[in-house]
Amino acid sequence: MNANGQSAVFGRRKEPHTVIIARGDEIRHFTVRPWMIACLGSIVAAVVVGYLLATSYLVFRDDLIGATTARQARMQQAYEDRISALRAQVDRITSRQLLDQQLMETKVGELLARQTQLSQRHGRLGPILERAETLEGISPELQNPTPTVPADRTKPEDHAAIVGDKVMPELAALASIGGSSEAPAFSRWSTRADLPVGASSADRADKLFGAINQSLQAIETEQLQRITRLADTTYQNADAIKDALQAAGLPVDADFGKDETDVGGPLVPIDRATLFDTKVKELDEALDQLDHLRKEARRLPLANPAPGRAVTSPFGVRTDPLLGTAALHSGMDFRIPLGSPARATAAGIITKAGWNGGYGRMVEVDHGQGYTTRYAHLSRVDVAIGQAVKAGDVVGQTGSSGRSTGPHLHYEVRHDGDAIDPLRFLRIGKKVEKYL
Structure with missing residues (x-):
């Protein structure tokens, strides 16, 4: 080992960094070793990375929440729109049904009114x-x-x-x-x-x-x-x-x-x-x-006093059957058997009933408006003066009483006492018979 205490095997050794802090008379020093720097750098890097990760998370989380919220809002709006459309459709259907029902009730009311009107018309x-x-x-x-x-x-x-x-x-x-x-x-x-x-x-x-x-x-x-x-x-x-x-x-x-000839007026x-x-x-x-x-x-005396019987002498001028001279025949003679019924030709009141000169047994009926009828040469009179008769009633039985040559019925029609041709009345009676 040398004097500096360095290893000869590994060569020259680096001295650690020393941090000296002097404060007045007090002096402090720290030795900063490499592992400490590495640990401090790792901690700082970890803090920075954690901060960045946290920041990114918060940012992305807000975006995700916003997107999710927006999507939910869109879905809710779509649901609400769909519900509104369905509600509107239901309202339209309900309104149409109500309108159809009101229209039907109106039409039914009109038809019932017309039916009632027809029933009332039928009653009238x-x-x-x-x-x-x-x-x-x-x-x-x-x-x-x-x-x-x-x-x-x-x-x-x-x-x-x-x-x-x-x-x-x-x-x-x-x-x-x-x-x-x-x-x-x-x-x-x-x-x-x-x-x-x-x-x-x-x-x-x-x-x-x-x-x-x-x-x-x-x-x-x-x-x-x-x-x-x-x-x-x-x-x-x-x-x-x-x-x-x-x-x-x-x-x-x-x-x-x-x-129908005299007509006129505005068109209404x-x-x-x-x-x-x-x-x-x-x-x-x-x-x-x-x-x-x-x-x-x-x-009016329109009926035939002897229906189906032949006329033997009409009204007018003729040769008198007894004298053979021209004379006025004031009535019509019908050939009819003795005892046949003589019937009134219209309703009226009996004014004469009995013997009347050349008429023999005669009945006279007053029909009003100046019209009278006579039934002469009867064998029997079946009515009395003042009696009311109807058309077709029997006033007597035919015969040959009075100025007569044989059984027949002499029939006269008079108006205000004047003799009228009975044939005119008989012809009218034929024409209007079906209407009477």
């Missing part, structure tokens, strides 16, 4: 139809203006209650359809609606409403048409009676009834209800006119 037509049924010469189909639905549209049982007093089952069921996809009211109509099996209730309801509406319109139209035809036929019958009476010069109220459109009321009123007026003319015609 009842009394008029009873009057029309008493008329002769009118087609039977015109006496029943309450139509049925055509077979190519619906079956009879489907609309049995349209014009009756009950509400149609289909309408009652439609009132509670609501938003359901099926309804019992569609069971009978779905096959005739020409719709797919999976069609919605609204589509099937619209088709059903259309079919019922067409049926109701058909009924209304048919009612109006038949009422119009019945009124026209009634007017034609009344005009036929009036024309026949006027052509024969018999009294008739010329101002009564319908005058009317609805179907007003049109129906107008047609019913027109029909009622036509029936009134026909009744009036029938009553007027029945007061």
Whole structure:
């Protein structure tokens, strides 16, 4: 070993670093060895690396948390948007169902109102139809203006209650359809609606409403048409009676009834209800006119006192059967066996009943308006003065009393005491017989 204490084997040894700290008289020194420096460097490096790692962790953690939060926010927003869309869709469906239900209820109400109107019309037509049924010469189909639905549209049982007093089952069921996809009211109509099996209730309801509406319109139209035809036929019958009476010069109220030549006025459109009321009123007026003319015609002696019997002597100038000279025959003679009934040709009051000179046993009937009829040469009188008789009542038995050459019926028609040819009345009676 040398004096410096260095090893000769390893050569010259480095001396460790010495740190001397002097503070006044006090002096301190530290020996800094290499391992201490290495440890201190390692500690510093570890602290720096730890700081960097911690900083990076915090930075990346904030980014991850922010990204996760943003992703969750986006997912929540998407869920909320989806929920809002579904809620809006549900609201739209609910609103549409409510709207469809309100629309159905409105349509059902309208159909029920029309059905009630038709029932009321049917009730109003009842009394008029009873009057029309008493008329002769009118087609039977015109006496029943309450139509049925055509077979190519619906079956009879489907609309049995349209014009009756009950509400149609289909309408009652439609009132509670609501938003359901099926309804019992569609069971009978779905096959005739020409719709797919999976069609919605609204589509099937619209088709059903259309079919019922067409049926109701058909009924209304048919009612109006038949009422119009019945009124026209009634007017034609009344005009036929009036024309026949006027052509024969018999009294008739010329101002009564319908005058089709003097017309005019502004055009005022009317609805179907007003049109129906107008047609019913027109029909009622036509029936009134026909009744009036029938009553007027029945007061006149238009019937044949001896139907099917031959006329042996007409009205007018002839050779007197007893004297053989020209004389006026004031009536018509009918060949009829002794004891046959002599019938009144119109309603009236008996003014004479008994023996009356050359007439023999005679009955005179006053028919009003100055018209009288006489039935002479009777074998027996069956009525008394003041007695009321109707057309066709027996007033006596035929014979040959008075100025007569054999059994027959002498028939006269007089107006204000003047004799009129009875043949004119008989001809008119033939023309208007079917209307009376």
